[in-house]
Amino acid sequence: MHVRVSGSILLLIGSLLRSSASEAIRLSSEEYRDRVEAVWTAQIVAVLLNWPFEHQTASTLWLTNYPRPYTTAPVDDDWYYEMVAIRAFEKYGIGMTAEQLGEQWKENACGSWGSSEQARFNLAKGIKAPASGHPRHNRLWFTIGPQFSADVYGALAPGLVNEAARMAREYGHVNGYAEGTDGAVFMAAMVSLAFAETDTREIVKSAAHTIHPSSPYRRCLDLVIALAESGKTFDEIAAAVEDRWHIEYPATNNAVPNGGLVAAALWFGEGDFLKSMNLCARAADFTDADCNAANAAAVIGALRGMKGLPGHLVRQLGDRIKGEKMGPVILTPAVDERISDLTRRTVAIGEKILAARGAKIAGSNIVIDPQSPITQPPEVFKLADLMQYWNADWQLDRAGFGGAGGGMGGIRGITHLDGEVLATYPRDEVRGLVLRRTLTLGQNPALTFQAGVDSGRAWELNVYANNKLLEKRIIDGGTEGGRKWHDLKVDLRDFAGRETHLRLYQRVLVPNRVAGNAYWRNLRVD
Numbered sequence: 001m002h003v004r005v006s007g008s009i010l011l012l013i014g015s016l017l018r019s020s021a022s023e024a025i026r027l028s029s030e031e032y033r034d035r036v037e038a039v040w041t042a043q044i045v046a047v048l049l050n051w052p053f054e055h056q057t058a059s060t061l062w063l064t065n066y067p068r069p070y071t072t073a074p075v076d077d078d079w080y081y082e083m084v085a086i087r088a089f090e091k092y093g094i095g096m097t098a099e100q101l102g103e104q105w106k107e108n109a110c111g112s113w114g115s116s117e118q119a120r121f122n123l124a125k126g127i128k129a130p131a132s133g134h135p136r137h138n139r140l141w142f143t144i145g146p147q148f149s150a151d152v153y154g155a156l157a158p159g160l161v162n163e164a165a166r167m168a169r170e171y172g173h174v175n176g177y178a179e180g181t182d183g184a185v186f187m188a189a190m191v192s193l194a195f196a197e198t199d200t201r202e203i204v205k206s207a208a209h210t211i212h213p214s215s216p217y218r219r220c221l222d223l224v225i226a227l228a229e230s231g232k233t234f235d236e237i238a239a240a241v242e243d244r245w246h247i248e249y250p251a252t253n254n255a256v257p258n259g260g261l262v263a264a265a266l267w268f269g270e271g272d273f274l275k276s277m278n279l280c281a282r283a284a285d286f287t288d289a290d291c292n293a294a295n296a297a298a299v300i301g302a303l304r305g306m307k308g309l310p311g312h313l314v315r316q317l318g319d320r321i322k323g324e325k326m327g328p329v330i331l332t333p334a335v336d337e338r339i340s341d342l343t344r345r346t347v348a349i350g351e352k353i354l355a356a357r358g359a360k361i362a363g364s365n366i367v368i369d370p371q372s373p374i375t376q377p378p379e380v381f382k383l384a385d386l387m388q389y390w391n392a393d394w395q396l397d398r399a400g401f402g403g404a405g406g407g408m409g410g411i412r413g414i415t416h417l418d419g420e421v422l423a424t425y426p427r428d429e430v431r432g433l434v435l436r437r438t439l440t441l442g443q444n445p446a447l448t449f450q451a452g453v454d455s456g457r458a459w460e461l462n463v464y465a466n467n468k469l470l471e472k473r474i475i476d477g478g479t480e481g482g483r484k485w486h487d488l489k490v491d492l493r494d495f496a497g498r499e500t501h502l503r504l505y506q507r508v509l510v511p512n513r514v515a516g517n518a519y520w521r522n523l524r525v526d
Contacts, residue, residue: 025159025196025368029347031305032158032366036350037343038301038309039155039191042273044073044321044339045313046290046297050281053289055252055408059281064274070316075323075335077112078294081145082152083321083335083342084108085171089156089349094356098173102129105174112327114253114405115140116149119175120329130173135381136389138176139416139423142401144253146172147183148291151298154191156350158302159370160357164192165210169376176255178381182217183255185210187295189373190266194302196370200266201228203299208263212378220245220260224267234268238283246284248427250411251403253288261287262295273300273308286408383415390422391523394437400427404517412457412508413517421452422520424506429515433506439525440499445492447502449523452485453477457516460507461488465495474510475518483519492525 027035048066053059088096088104102123105111111120115133118140122132135141150168157164165185172184189207197203205225211218220241227237238261245257261283269276280293300308317339324334351361360367383399402414402425413425415433426433451461455477463471470490477484492500502525508515 023370025366025370027158027195027366027368029364029366032350033343033347034305035158035195035302036155036346037340038304038306039151039298040079040301040339040342040346041306041314041317042297042301042309043079043151043294044076044317045309046277046280046293047076047078048073049277049313050290050293053281053287054291055286055288057285058283058287058289059278063278063281064310066313066316071318072320072322073317073339075321075326075331077116077145077326078148078291079321080326080331080335081105081110081116081149081175083337084110085149085152086342086345086349090345094349094353096171098129098170101171102132102174105129107332109329109332111175112329115143115145115180116175118405119145130170133173133176133180135177135386136417139414139418140251140253140403140405141177141381142179142249142255143176143251143403144180144183144255144258144288144291146174146176146180147187147255147259148294149175150184150188151191151295152346153184153188154194154298155302155346156353157188157192157357158195158350158354159192159368160354160359161189161192161196161207161210161373162371163353163357164188165373165376169379178379179215179217179249179255181379182211182215183259185376186217186221186259187262187298190295190299191302193373194299195368198271198303200269200271200299200303203303204263204267206373209373209375212375212380214378214380216245216248217256217259220256221263224260224263228264228267234264234279235282237264242284242287246287249401249403251401251414252286252408253291254401254403258288258292262292265292265296266299269296269300271300271303271308273297273304273310276300386415386417386422390417390420393439394435394523396422396424397434397436398427398431399433400425402517412515420521423517424520425517426506426508429508432508433518435504435520435523436502437525438499438501441492441495441497441525443496445496446526447490447492447524448488448526449504450485450487450521451475452483452519452521454483454516455479455481456514458510458513459515459518460505460510461518462503462505462507463488463490464503464505465490465492465500468494474513476513477516485519 153167168184168188172181241260265279
């Protein structure tokens with residue numbers, strides 16, 4: 001289900017629900033600049049500190065310095081996409097649309113990995129934002145791309161948590177949807193709230209309320225908060241998050257459990273930079289530790305300003321970000337700019353947004369009427385919803401998110417659409433995945449379809465009509481490379497004229513074979 005709410009409606013609701021009891025936020029221009037600079041700088045410091053633990057085993061040592069010396073900050077996706085958002089605001093103004101941000105992504109060659117890479121592919125094919133992030137086109141919509149790209153929206157709307165959350169949702173659709181953009185909303189909301197709150201626990205709890213209770217992301221946050229308030233330790237909570245949610249989302253760059261780990265690190269880090277960074281590094285084996293650290297760091301930067309960051313780590317950055325490529329992608333143009341200049345440009349846009357949303361800016365003083373967090377309408381997408389774009393006559397049950405192509409290689413499958421092809425992998429390898437349909441058959445019926453598999457992989461197909469097994473075969477990809485297709489025609493004449501329940505199973509526990517995706521196309525009953 002694709003639920004969209006206009007920015008104007010959210011703005012109206014946000015303005016109506018501002019807390020009249022909240023004290024106005026009073027910032028000098030210099031304090032705002034300092035805290036915005038800390039948002040940018042903290043992200044960079046956090047990533048460089050935690051890079052060795054990205055998609056790897058967790059740290060068991062206390063981290064105090066980078067694994068190697070730096071004289072400038074390298075460009076990385078954790079801040080590059082946010083830098084590009086600033087360029088887009090400068091070009092299109094504060095009323096920028098998601099489609100316009102997508103055009104800026106194309107101009108600046110955004111999209112090196114994960115859902116962002118999928119967005120780049122989509123944009124190049126002419127699929128514009130926000131469709132570029134939607135599950136119809138983006139197989140990794142549930143991963144972390146929007147989440148680590150959203151800190152800047154909190155910095156642009158200090159204290160205006162609902163405005164920050166609105167921007168995060170809208171612009172997060174360039175490279176994600178539902179759980180992915182829930183993560184963007186949560187992170188932007190926390191950064192915005194950090195300009196108004198002093199307690200990281202209150203920031204986590206308040207920001208969680210921007211996510212609808214029906215969302216898996218909100219349920220993960222509620223788990224973190226409930227366990228923390230019941231007295232559980234950080235390690236116990238991190239284990240609980242991973243045990244409940246990383247099984248559901250196996251990719252190490254998923255949004256939901258990684259977001260829960262960010263919340264826990266901030267809760268127990270108590271606003272201390274190095275303590276929070278070390279909690280992110282030790283949170284769990286095989287997580288997106290550097291992105292998690294960057295999100296937590298941005299909140300601390302907004303909360304404490306530059307004085308809250310370790311000076312010896314900041315100085316090594318040399319106030320400069322440089323880089324010509326990111327992964328396989330050559331950046332257009334290459335990046336070479338000062339963090340302080342990026343800060344100045346961010347503040348200029350932020351002041352325009354603040355003024356447009358009712359803040360008073362006079363000379364060097366900024367007075368902001370803070371917003372109380374409101375819950376956004378639910379944005380929910382279930383894997384079974386893919387069928388409305390593929391073949392609405394059939395129902396998809398027990399599909400798994402998987403994660404091949406995102407975060408860690410070797411994950412055996414991922415359920416997604418690739419043009420007219422449905423790719424599936426079961427959530428539960430024992431029970432398998434099933435496509436099902438009930439219909440009354442004609443007089444000479446047959447089921448026809450093509451079943452595919454990747455080279456080196458295999459799965460078992462079972463076809464049932466009511467309780468009768470009509471077809472059982474191994475769909476084997478062989479060793480020649482590429483995808484192999486099998487043409488199938490299943491005779492249904494024994495059920496002619498009768499109401500019949502058809503079931504097509506993907507089983508993946510195949511002896512002496514490596515399991516893999518099933519691919520389906522041209523499924524029909526003649």
